[in-house]
Amino acid sequence: MLLLAKTSFAAIRDTTILQAKKIPGWVSGQVINQDHRPLKDVKVFVKNTQSVALTDTDGHFNIQAPTGSTVVFQLHDYYSNEITVDENAGVTVRLQATYLQSPDKIDVLYGTQSTESVLGAISTVYTSQLTTTPASLYVYALPGQLSGLYTQQTSGFSSFSTASLTYGDVDGLSHISTGAVNARATDNNEITLNVRGQTPVTIIDGVQREISSIDPESIESISVLKDALSSILLGINSSRGILLVTTKKAEAGRPRISFTAESGVQNPLGLPTPLPAYQYAYLYNEAATNDGSAPLYTAADFNAYKNHTDPYGHPDVNWFNTILRKNSPETSYKLNVDGGSGVAKYTIGLSYFNQEGIFNQAPSSAYGTNDDLKRYIINSDVAVQVNKNLSVDLQLFGRVQQSQEPGGGSSNILNLLYGTPNNAYPIYNPNGTFGGSVLGSAFQNNLLAMTEYSGYIQNNTNDILANLNLNYNLNSVTKGLSFNLKGNVSYESANALNRSLQNNTYIQNKDSTYAAVGSTVAQSNTFTTIYTLRQTYYQASLNYDRQFGKSSINGLLMYDTKSLNSNYDLPAVTTDRALKVAYNYDGKYFAEGALNSSGYNRYTPGHQFGLFYAGGLGWQMGKESFIKDNFSWIDSWKWRATYGKTGNNNIDTYSYYGYVQTYGNGNTDYYTGTGRNQTPTYYENGIADPFLSWETANKIDFGADISLFKNHLQLTGDYYHDKYSNLVQIRGASIALLGIAYPYENIGINLYHGFEFSATYNNNVGKFNYFITGNISTQASKVIYSDEETPQYPWNKTTGLPVGTIFGYEADGFYQNAAQAAKGAVFGSYTPKAGDIKLKDLNGDGVINQFDEAPIGNLKPLVFYGTTLGFNYKGFSLSVIIQGVFNREINTDNSYNAPFQGLGLFASPPQGQAYENATARWTPETAATAKLPELSFINTKLNGYNTAFSSFYLKSGDYVRLKNAELGYSLPYSWAQRLGFANIRVFIDGENIATLAGYGGYDPEVSPDNYPIQRVISAGINVKL
């Protein structure tokens, strides 16, 4: 590498030579960025001399440098570059932006703030950290990159509803993502996010919008705002963290065009291995024999299954291989244009994304039946400086999305796929009809027919958003004052088109005739509006920002109102009236405070508004002389602390205009008369609760930001202590004599606390720029109060334990022999046998029942971490993201570990699928190594003994993933320019490349039955004009 560095051919330098007149001993030229935009204030210096220069606004520089000397170019947030001065005088030098950015100003809620004055706990990622992840949603890029943000993927593909939202959906009681505040119609049903124990609110360009499908390339930054001061302007919704997304704004300059094409393949991860039919039959017989009933399969059956001599009567179909494919493509194209003058600037982003699903498709099918997602996005922003005081910014965002699934329903097919044994029925009968089985209602529909020959269901989601910002400079009134008006209107609609059908299945009789098993449903053509969502948001604010000597004051007076309207629901209106003031002295001492009178229109009239407040203090210790004079290696050392009383407006999750006693209609139709007339009935709705209010929290955050060794090493640490009160719960003394469900009341108190720490180191050795950043967060919680009745046994109590503690029986291995089992506690009327899980009888009454349930899981604080590392050298770049979590537990009490049960297929006797892990069941011979209890239908089903939830099924959910890596190469500027481009970059991305998990069964994040998590390998090219 050193050799290469020395052989610095002009051709592979990131520079070009201008044909200009040489002034001996001087070098002049221009410094530009990847977008061919001039860079100003680039520090230009000549190694081993005193020559230093800065580039001007056009990026030009002129520096005295003898031929043969090395000129170095440095700019914050860019990799440094250097050239060797040769005969030619003028050069153009291109600097590449660093992978990790640390700008001077960061985005905060409703504005930007200089990094040094921020008192809250904020972590941020920038564009380059987002674009390495090939995925449908930007949230895929977040795991491991932001301290304090915990993620869990629950599905590998977008899913949609096909039914129109009902009243219950609309009022939020059963709608998507009930955890999030007012979160209607989020497009993210794949990854759950959690900031300090709470689902965050997503704010995009200053407006709350649950959109996760914005093209990462048009996103400037994504921040997580974790403390009370940072979120207080949300008032009644300020208890949760904020995921703040800021899209790129136009930059003045000549038009810049950037085009990216990327294409990749996805492979499902974590699919279980089904047992071949003969093994399944063998284990099935073993289970039957264990239960004392007659075996179902004969030796002839085994042979037929094993040798596949009777494919129709004794089928052995690996349904995973039959209906799923190994590779599915994913493609995206992105075009971004921006430019303009000082008066008017514009940016336009267009993107197309297409992801195909895991199902096979019939070659004969005239239309697509596979899972499929196609998305078109247009995002434009025009900023006009109308006059010296008034500027106007108009943003328009539009999204057209079409997704599709097989007529059998994607999740339904996967559910049946996991539950259907290999020998359930043949794919086809000898006469070409679809095979089926009478043995269970789940087998009346053929999996292949459902996947490939059942038409399709389509979902269309369209939305449009317009954002208008007016900024009026009121310097004429008083210096530093400005007025800001923001209006946002958005509309979203989703509808479903159902063109599914159902094929009949048949079974061959002994006389070779066929009997229909299922039923036929003709191809339908129905159109359903799932929802329409209208949202308006208005904000007016007065800003004041002024410096008086060493004092600097920043004030904000704000009023905003947001109205959400979904289907036939009434508008849900949130209003804030806030004042925020920040003061700092000499950049050393900081103080900030905010008040917000905030309300929501669905609380009892007169009790709709609450006062929320937050404050913070900061001390830049690094600027004190005792540091500056004694520790020159400390560049910055800022202490900060915030406290706030915040609100969580979640009434829609629990009550819909519940402050007035109302009556429902049609709870149970009662049929009267000889004609059996359907008479809808009236009934009392839940008891009115005029006192239900929002939840509150007292949130404290202490932190420090430290920068050392000329900013090469940056450290950030935070401790948080968030106490959530008035949690909406049902009172403990909810005595059934009332005769109706108790209303929700503000009762509970939970505490969340933990540490977050991140460290970043970046440096360069000549042109070899490298970086490493890591973060680790802990999250502990405790139920302080939940109005719990004192149970008979102390271990039944939840108060005092972590929030979300898992209760269950304590398992203690297996009963290894009959003598041990005979001494064991009974379970109802069932006495355990050898090979059963040994459950601890905590109260010693000889019976295993609910009194023996104890806290068994989620007792330790969750710890999650991530690290990103990489380098950039002569156009080559590498970044790697590793992400992991520990102290996590997963519940594996499902059909994977309870063979024959079937996922959701509780037929009698059990007839669900069994997987390879079933071979590790307990038998007298394998007693020492068994991983599952003795096979049985009675145990697992009749009494539920072995499947009773116990610590046996609680497995480690710890994992470390090589989450993402990107290897890229930017062609040297001289080459690119010769081809007519400012930049050409090729890259290979990988997602979910490798995983180390504590539990070996299936994927630690996405459990079976859900659309599996995907490994994605993709390659692409980016050109810039």
Place this chain on the structure above:
Amino acid sequence: MKNYKSKILIGLGLLTSVFACKKTETFPVDKLSIAYVFDVRDSAGTNALKYLLNVYAILPYGHNRVNKDYLDAASDDAVSSASGEDVTLLSTGNYNSITLPASENVWSTLNSTNTANYWNGVRDANEFIANIGVVPVKDVVAANGKINGIGVSTRYIWKAEARFLRAFFYFELVKRWGGVPLLGNKVYNVDDNLALPRNNFSDCINYIVSECDAIKDSLITVQTYNPSSDNYRVTLGSDLALKARVLLYAASPLFNAANTNSLVGYTNYDPTRWTAAASAAQDVLNLSGYSLDPSFKNIFLTQNDQEVLFIRTANNSNTSNVVETNNGPPGFPSAVGYGITSPTEDLVDAFPMSNGKAISDPASGFDPTHPYANRDPRLTYTVLYNGAQWLSTQLQTYEGGQSKPNNGQQQTLTGYYLRKFMGNQENATQYQSHDESWVLFRLAEMKLSYAEAENEVLSTPSPAIYQQLTDLRARAGIAPGTDGMYGLTANMTQAEMRVAIQNERRIEMAFEEQRYFDIRRWKIASTVMNQPRMGVSIVNTNGNLTYNYMQVLVTKFNAPTMYLYPIPYDEVLKNSAMKQNPGWN
């Protein structure tokens, strides 16, 4: 200049937004208030009636009510063909104060429709009683409506109906738990003190009976007032029948004994309780307008049947065949049946021969090689056995037969399927729909109750007692015999008659949610439920059938604890005044 323009524009924009505001709906107009339901202007009482129908809907609908099974599948009459069912948990004693199955936890299970919760029923009835007064119902029962006191507004009838329903709900609680808190007419709110103690068993019985007495003159007498629409309504017959049932239970050995705990029964034995029970049943028998239906099967298929005193209408909109689908035998592709209910050999053996003599009687003519020949016709109406005519074929329940294929699908465990409540499908090819109302009270029960109580009153069975049994046997199609005794032994002692009545009640009322409670109130559950349940395995060797009787389920009953249900654990925990039933924790 430019500057002013933009200021004006902004100003205009703000002004328009201010003036553009108009009033919008601030509370959803579709939300109904109590003033709408109980409307002072609703002279037809339309909305109030809809509220009352919601109270009616809480009545138990017994067809496959307990999860998927009949409650009687938790007695000695049947077992569930499915495994892990609630009825199996009940019959195997596999429950405690926490795990009492939701379908029988009618105390604290609140589901979306609240159909299984009788405290909800009490509340709703109380709310109706408290509010119906404001509704100016003008409808007046005509003279031929046969109500006492012509010209009574139907709203008072409705109020009486609500009081009946409340009494009915209380009794559903009392027969399961013993004494329960009596709430009176108060509609409780969240902040009222609900930590109420249980009332004594005797208080509860007195309350229910006094309610029955208080309303009896306010109810329509028979449904003929408007038979096309009123067939579901509470009548005088329903009211007297409830009273008779309550008094019969109260007089039964479980409660009518020297209990030490006054919550779970009386504290002394009092023979006059039998007298009261007999007289209450006699009152029902004395009612005009009711008579035994000559066709046993039609009782359950006819809406305004002459024998029926009270029904709970079906949940399905019209006539259908859900009963057949759930309980019919499998193996008929055109008539899907899941065969969930497996009647036991114990029940089959309880049916006498068609001459009325028990099969254990050597004189009965019972042939073990043809066990179903010449039996009480009610056996054929109640149970589907091998060889029974069904869906135009002879039912095959022998091993490997059409309806017991042993191929892993759900099938009978005992060799029998349920027949009762089903339509006349013997010669159909697919199930024909029919009415599926659930019969809550019918005359036959009252006859049996009268016989049972009267037998305890008298030292020697009277002809009237014999008459009740022979009436039922005659209707069933048992031959009168030369002595006209329909197979009954003449001059039985009180104890012999007791056994005869209990057996008659078992076969006549099978699957009607009687047996499960009868074996408790007779205190025989500790005997019968601690015997294994039996079934038959029939082997067909070239048309020669051999009958092997085998055990299908080991049931279990912890006496005396299980004679009453445990109060749900939480309820005892939350309410310091709530006393748990003996033996439970």
